[in-house]
Amino acid sequence: MADDDRSPEEEFQELMRQLFGGEAGGLDPEQLERLTGLGIDPAMMQTVMQHLQGAFAGADGGISWDLAQRQALHIANQDGLGVTDGQRSDLDQAFSLATLWLSEATSISELAQPPKTLTRGGWVEATLPVWQELAEPVATSIADALTSALRDQAPEEMQGLVQGAGRLMRTVGGSLFATQLGQVVGRLSKEVVSGGDVGIPILPAGEAAILPQNFADFGRDLEIPEDQLALYIATRELAHARLFRHAKWLRLHVISQVTDFARGIHVDTSALEDLASRFDPSEPEELRKALESGALLPQRSEAQTTALTRLENLLASIEGWVDVVTAEATSRLPSAERIAEAVRRRRAVGGPAEQALGSLVGLELRPRRMREAAAMWRAVTDAVGVAARDALWDYPDLMPTSEDIDDPAALVARLEARARGEEPVRDEFDDALAALLAGEDGGPADPEAGDGGGPAEPDDAAEPDDAPEGPRPV
Template sequence: MLRELLSGSGGIDPSRLAGAAGLPDDPASIAALFGQLQQAMQQQGDGIDWSAALRQGEQRAAAGQVQVSDEERARIGQALQVASLWLDEAVDVTSLPAPAELLTRRAWVAATMPVWTQLAEPVATSIADALTRVMTEQAPEEMRGMIAGASRMIRGVGGALFAMQLGQVVGELATEVVSGGDIGIPLVEDGHAAILPQNVAEFGTDLEIPADQVELYLAVRELAHARLFRHARWLRLHVITAITAFARGIDIDTERLEELAEGFDPSNTEALRDAVASGALISPRSQSQQDALDRLETMLALIEGWVDVVTADATERLPKAAQVGETIRRRRASGGPAESALATLVGLELRPRRLRDAAAMWRKVTEAVGIEGRDALWGHPDLLPTAADLDDPAALIARLTGSDEAEAIAEDEFDQALEDLLRGDMPAAPGEDGEEPPKPAS
């Protein structure tokens, strides 16, 4: 079927196939789709050629893109300098070794695609494995040898489609994000910060807030995020490893896949597109996978909550800082269409559900132990607050301040006194030990 399709003699409408793959229905996209699939059929290795994701992402991001002007560079560059000075007063983490980059949408795709492909590869591999497994199990005995021989081609084609979908989603996401850390995960290299001036300008269009205040607030937020990952050198690998470990546990619902295969209509790919877009092909999470997701969500909430708190402290001088901050929190809570598509594609929502709880906890920690004590918790993963600490910040504060130890000593002293009383070991009253009681002062 694939050979007939790619030779132009199949019964599948190319535009419908493009739609099922999440690609635009235009001649250029269809030509790129078929060219990539033909190339995938001829590749020798078992891996996925992610270059298709980069090409699709850059092409999508370039549509409607404007270059960064000299005036924007000067203005935002000055905002970044002020943001760095303000942030020095609010955190006890190291500054960045290089100034933040001002990126176009296409440049953001190129800079972040290595991380996206790293996160998506376990899911793509799972889909390809499930597809070849179902085809092998369902094929008649006399055809299994042929299916086994074609498995590499099938994996290649499936991987190419997935890569092109990922490119489209990341390219669309490039029209929504305002900075390198906007999604909450480390997409750019450690020690680097990035701002997208075009998206920053569009973000502030409907806020009725002076543009310079929006730019300064977002600059502080981006530098805070980048500084955190530079300060906690273990954090980047920890987050990415947690996400990929979760993704490796994703399994495909083979029964649903078989149902789609049995009822597949080459002239109507809507059912296939809907199944992919809704995530219906992904099996329900196991308990171990849910536990891994809970830990990951706690970590993302801790990162976002810390960034929220230090940004609020650093921007106290901005009259409209609270309004910009609330807009960002609402935006992160709801997410954009591209972020929702990414959640379906990779099987993971990147919006921390407990962001407000984490921010409230970091605020209380700051008040209790100060900036230095708060930021010292990022020194090692074992020092970080847990999900239980988000539920009960008071217990965390007690541990950090040592008040729980003092309370425990007082309780021990009370227990000992009560035990002495019950045994009759009463302390001697004044004068009972043969000594004269002290005379009252005249």
């Protein structure tokens, strides 16, 4: 059959076959004009095809994170401002003095490399790999759900074509999410003041940085001398970076808890199917709004709620320690308490971009129990001193628990007993472990077990109860 003899329905099906069959580059614009018989606007269809062709050209079944980076950098670099020599000099001086003050407030050593002043674009490039790692489980879930929903919405006669378009549909969904993430991260680059401003380690381990553009915006309405503000922010940023450099396990611990939470997210398919039923590819704004508002993410499961509680306690412990160390290091600053309260309020509320990020990945990275955790760290410092307090970060097993945050008295008592050289009080866990070890060493796990009631031979006897024990972690 000649091309001119095809019906509009056949023309449309041919276009879809070319697109999904990998022949996107061979589409003839004149074919689009023949779709008017179906009531389809050729100009709109041309736009849709261009978007789909672009997605198909780069489709490998994965998500194009380059889109996220380009979108974030476009927003971050809109003002075209960089870091002036004066800003860099002022912040370098603040970092130098903050380093000296921190050496008096913590036993954790200095950073191996000097802190930086970053532009907004530089912050995007330095942190986007972490945002990608945190968001990828949700992006994959949305892309897979979009593929399924669109397949379910397709008419029966199109099922053969749609089944062959799974990779493309998944790429389109992932690309939309990546673009939206880029917009959120780009806007976030205009809010954050320092590398540790969002509570999680988004910069490489051991790196500290301040964004001068945002630092100026943060202090504009506080009516606090800029040199004092710079000293406080520099001290806080260095404390955060020192902690993650010292506790080498901590970065992976935080990131893995966030990604474990994100992997438990499954898109609300009913909401997505409803959206897909009225989705206009030429007007993707509704899908963008649904992604950013969190409308596609269902209520948290019980397992996710438990994981979120663990993460909040961990973030609160980190922020609480940073808060206490910063307060002690900046005690010479007349405005230190006012700045600290402004920082706490800002962290508790979060900015618009941070709220959008929470909706996008279903997680708000805010330390809801920071004040309680800070009170715990102050109690520990008063009881056993700086060195013993900071030693709790040496290993994960030594970290305070949520119960310690609620009531630090038991933690303080254990630390004080250890400082006096006393053995910790045995609990049920110690007794169970001792019984298990005794069984593994050949000792009788059941006191009534035996060969007839006679006394045990010396070689078969269990170790004496008063055998010395190793130190038990606090």
